[in-house]
Amino acid sequence: MTAPLRLTRHAGVALEVLAYLFWLAVDMVQAVSIGLPRGAATTLAGCVVAGIVLSRRRVPLDRVVVPAFAASLLFSVVSVALGAPSMSFTEQLALAVVTVVALRNASDRRVLWVAASALAAIVLSPVLRTPVAGTSDAFSVLSALGWGGAVAIGLVWRETAARRRAALTDARSAERMELARELHDVVAHQVTGIVVAAQAASVVARTSPDDVDRALAAIERAGTDALTAMRQMVGVLRGGEEATRTLGAELGEIPDLIARFDPSGGLVRLRANPGFAHAVLPAGVAATGFRVVQEALTNVRRHAPEATAVEVEIGIGAEELRVAVRNDGARARREGGGGFGITGMAERVAALNGTLTAGPAGPGTWAVDARVPLR
Structure with a gap:
């Protein structure tokens, strides 16, 4: 428990005890006015029930609610x-x-039981007990109002807590989805590169044995990149030195991404605004643009290995960021086939109120076009 939370809890206990002491003093004044035996019994009843309720901080709440009522x-x-005690x-x-605490923490099935038990204990007290002269009706009305207020506060507190839990669950779900997308983006891209490099090495081994070392070096680089990316992600999750980084990348990393995808430089052509790598964009926009390019290039490897031309376009306008990737050599894709790459891209873009389209753009051509607003 953190220090501020501990301080708040202790302050709450102190205020509750002070409230009991105040009303205990009122009970003692009443005890003097109605006589010692009856008044002492009234004061004793208040002390016993208050002591039981205060013990909830030491014992399970279920062992407090039933004994108190x-x-x-x-x-x-x-x-x-016996004619004593009177209402305390x-x-x-x-x-x-x-009642408030029990309603806040009770299961849905026990809420009605708690409210009914509180009604019996609180409202019936001034009705059943020997009244103080001239106060029975007034105490009955005040007790009914007190019961209604306690139930209302407990139910409102319960609803607030339920909404908070739901919001926390939604936040955790969104975080898991974000991590799943990041994991997919990093692993799918890097592992696909390793697979393609290994396939190329197999061909090279048969056709040009002297170039095997270069092919194996490409596999080694791809594996090293994958390990580096995974270490960065794990560092963020563990909250170490890497925790100051975000899981996303920046537009400035796109040229390096393309260089790893196309070491020879003859397949991919990049068109972008001058100085795009240093553009200052709203949070998440640059990382989303990078991930769209990364996933699109990964899909080129998977679905268009015979591609001879890939064009990556980065356009930063006054109102939006536009990222487009087009390639030839596209194979027909089965409906619903493939993995979760396009779905993940669409979710990322939609989270920023943007739009993404992905599909055929002519015979043998595939295009991905994402537009993300900057405001």
Whole structure:
């Protein structure tokens, strides 16, 4: 427990105890006015129930709620039989507190039981117990209002907590989806590069044995890049030195991405605004642009290995970032086939209120076009 949270908890306990002491003093004044035996029993009832409610910080709440209500009802039954105790203000406050806390934490099936038990304990107390002269009706109305207020506060607190849990669940789900997309982007791109390099090495080994070393070096570079990317991601997740980084990349990394994809420089052509690598864009926009290019190039490797021309276009306008990747040599794709790459790209872009299209752009041509607003 953090220091601020501990301080807040201790302050809450102190305020609750002070409230009990205040109403205990009122009970003692009442005890003097109605006589010692009956007044002492009233004060004792308030102390017993308040003590039970305060123990909830030490024992499970279930072991507090039932004894608190049961003790209050028992005192009411004793009052009917013996004429004491009367209604205790300390006891009423303690019952209201335990009602609020119980409703906040009770399961859906027990909410009605808690409210009904509180009604019996709080509202019936001034009705069943020996009244103080001229106060029975007033105490009955005040007790009913107190019960209604406690139930209302407990239910509102319960709803607030439920919404907070739902928001936390949604945030965790969104974070898991983000990590899944990042993992897919990094691993799929790097591993696909390794597979392609290994296939190329196999061909080279048969046709040009002298070039095998260069092919193996390409595989080694691809594996090293994959390990570096995974270490960076794990560093972010573990909260170490890498935690100051974001999981995303920047537009300035696109030329290096293209160089790794096309070492010879004869396949991919990059068209972009001058100085695009240093453009200052809203949070997430640059990383999304990079991931779109990365996934599109990965899909070229997978689905268009015979491609002879790939064009990457980066356009930064006044209103939007446009990222487009076009390639020839595209094979027909089965409906619903492939992995989650296009879906992940579309989710990334949509999260920034952008649009993405991916599909055939002519015979044997495939195009990916993403537009992300800058405002």
